Amino acid sequence: MKNGNVKLDSDVAQTTPPKEELKGLVFDVQGHSVHDGPGTRTTVFLSGCPLNCIWCCNPEGLFHHPVMLYKESKCVKCGRCIKACPYGAISVIDGKLVHDRTKCDVCETMECVGACLQEATETSGKYYSVNDLMQIFKRDRQFWGSKGGVTFSGGEPLMQKNFMLAILKECQKAYIHVAVETTSCLATNYYMEVMNYIEWVFTDIKHMDPDKHRELTGVDNKLILKNIETLAAKEDWNGFIVPRIPVIPGLNDSDENIIETAKFVKRIGLEVINILPFHRLGESKYRQIGHVYKFADQLPPTKENMDRVKKLIEDEGLVCFVGYETPF
Numbered sequence: 001m002k003n004g005n006v007k008l009d010s011d012v013a014q015t016t017p018p019k020e021e022l023k024g025l026v027f028d029v030q031g032h033s034v035h036d037g038p039g040t041r042t043t044v045f046l047s048g049c050p051l052n053c054i055w056c057c058n059p060e061g062l063f064h065h066p067v068m069l070y071k072e073s074k075c076v077k078c079g080r081c082i083k084a085c086p087y088g089a090i091s092v093i094d095g096k097l098v099h100d101r102t103k104c105d106v107c108e109t110m111e112c113v114g115a116c117l118q119e120a121t122e123t124s125g126k127y128y129s130v131n132d133l134m135q136i137f138k139r140d141r142q143f144w145g146s147k148g149g150v151t152f153s154g155g156e157p158l159m160q161k162n163f164m165l166a167i168l169k170e171c172q173k174a175y176i177h178v179a180v181e182t183t184s185c186l187a188t189n190y191y192m193e194v195m196n197y198i199e200w201v202f203t204d205i206k207h208m209d210p211d212k213h214r215e216l217t218g219v220d221n222k223l224i225l226k227n228i229e230t231l232a233a234k235e236d237w238n239g240f241i242v243p244r245i246p247v248i249p250g251l252n253d254s255d256e257n258i259i260e261t262a263k264f265v266k267r268i269g270l271e272v273i274n275i276l277p278f279h280r281l282g283e284s285k286y287r288q289i290g291h292v293y294k295f296a297d298q299l300p301p302t303k304e305n306m307d308r309v310k311k312l313i314e315d316e317g318l319v320c321f322v323g324y325e326t327p328f
Contacts, residue, residue, distance in 0.1 A: 024163035026133075027060050027125030027155070031140050035324035037179035037200050039147030042140045044133060046152060047125050048159040050185045052218040053206065055248060055295050057282030060124040061155030067124045068104050068113060069288040072097070074120035084115035101290040124289070130167050137176060149177030151200075156183050158194055168197035184227040185219060191227045192234065201241045202274070203228055207252045208260040216251060225264065232268040242328070244274045247301045247309055258309050262316035272319045274326060275309055277301045 028045040036043045048064045049056075060067065075097055082090045089103035090112060113121045137150055150171060157180060158164055171178050179200035184191065195201070205228070207213040210220035232241060243265050247253050265273055278300050286293035301309075306322055313320040321327070 021129050022163055022166055023127040023129050024133075024160045024167070025064070025066065025125050026128050027058075029133075029136060031136075032143060033151065036151035036153060036181065037149065037202070038177070038328045039145050039149065040143055041148050041151045041179070042137060042144075043151045043153055044157070046154045046157040046160055046164075049154060049156040049183065050159065050219060051156070051183050054216060055246070055278060055298070057279065057285075058155065059282065059285050059289055059291060063105070063124065064159075065108075066110070066126065067289060068099070068107065068110055069122050069124055069285075070097070070099060070290065071120050071122075071288060074118045076118055076120075078117070080115040080117065081112035081121060084111040086111060099290055104290070130163070130170055133167055134170055134174070137171070137174070141176075147177075149179065149199075151179040151181065153181040156185070158182055158186055158191070161190060161194075164194060165197075168194065172197050184224045184231075186223075186227065188223070188227055188230060192230065195231055195234070195237060195239065199239045201231070201239060202244055203241065204244050204246060205261050205264070206246060208257055208264065212252075212257075216248075229268045232270055241270055242272055242274050243270060244276055245309070246276050246278060247306060248278045249299060249301050249305060253301065253305065253309060255312060258312045259316065262313045262318055266316055266318055270318075272321070273313050274321045275306065275313070276323060277306055 025047040026044055027047050030043045030045075033041045033043040045058065045061060047061050047066075049062050052062060056062065060069065077092065077095075077097060081097075082092070086109075087103045087107065089100040089107070091098050110123055113123055152158075152164070168178060177200070178198050179202065180198050181202045184203045203224075205221075205224070207216055207221065210222055213219070213221040228241070228243065231237065243261075245252070245258070245261060262273060278295075278298065280293075280295065280298070280300070283293045283296060310320045310322055
């Protein structure tokens with residue numbers, strides 16, 4: 001069952017280093033994941049995203065290059081990083097280590113990371129070759145079971161076009177079940193091409209109103225909805241599409257928006273919606289990249305609110321799963 005301007009590799013700063021071997025920028029790899037598709041999976045988080053959601057829980061994944069993360073709780077103010085930095089980007093003000101992020105966020109050498117003996121600084125990710133990831137998958141495969149496989153997440157994993165096509169083709173050759181967590185905010189021709197190598201698609205529908213969607217994410221939703229609808233109508237694709245709504249109280253949880261989303265999903269022939277309650281688990285990451293987390297005071301939806309959203313969706317004749325505890 002199938003259930004604005006966009007930048008690809010040619011438009012943004014290259015997400016592969018200047019080496020002959022094709023590599024992708026990955027900011028995390030999680031084994032034994034049970035929430036990112038059917039069965040037990042290995043989830044790979046790739047950097048880069050065409051959206052800039054104001055509640056994003058993986059802000060380090062928004063960058064198209066590695067950035068420095070600073071964990072103040074581990075810092076002993078020894079000064080080694082200050083001496084190591086050739087750009088004068090680090091100083092101590094009122095007893096606190098302060099980073100000039102206009103310099104740190106574009107730094108390619110990150111001498112401070114190598115100088116720190118307390119692991120208070122680290123890079124947000126590293127480059128993996130296709131073979132690097134395939135070796136991890138080979139190692140983890142014994143734990144997946146009959147339904148498991150690999151999930152690519154992010155950021156927006158499909159932004160790293162050349163690398164993703166290469167790794168997906170290798171997964172297909174190795175008979176690895178592939179899922180993706182995507183914004184669906186990509187050039188349609190490429191989006192449809194890459195789906196030939198993917199069996200399972202989680203795709204967010206953050207808001208149905210294009211202006212409100214732009215306000216919340218930095219882009220409107222026209223391309224996103226077009227791609228989801230086009231994929232749902234693709235007759236020679238036998239994958240499974242799970243639209244997701246991240247429920248943000250006061251921003252996208254109105255009856256009107258939920259019902260309109262459900263009607264869209266039903267109209268294009270899909271049967272399932274997964275609703276995910278907002279959480280603040282990414283708050284510490286904003287501090288680590290030197291950004292202010294604007295949603296620090298945003299409360300998660302109550303159980304009553306989630307139950308209301310679920311009923312609105314079910315009243316439209318769809319199946320609705322709440323949270324990550326799904327039967328997938």
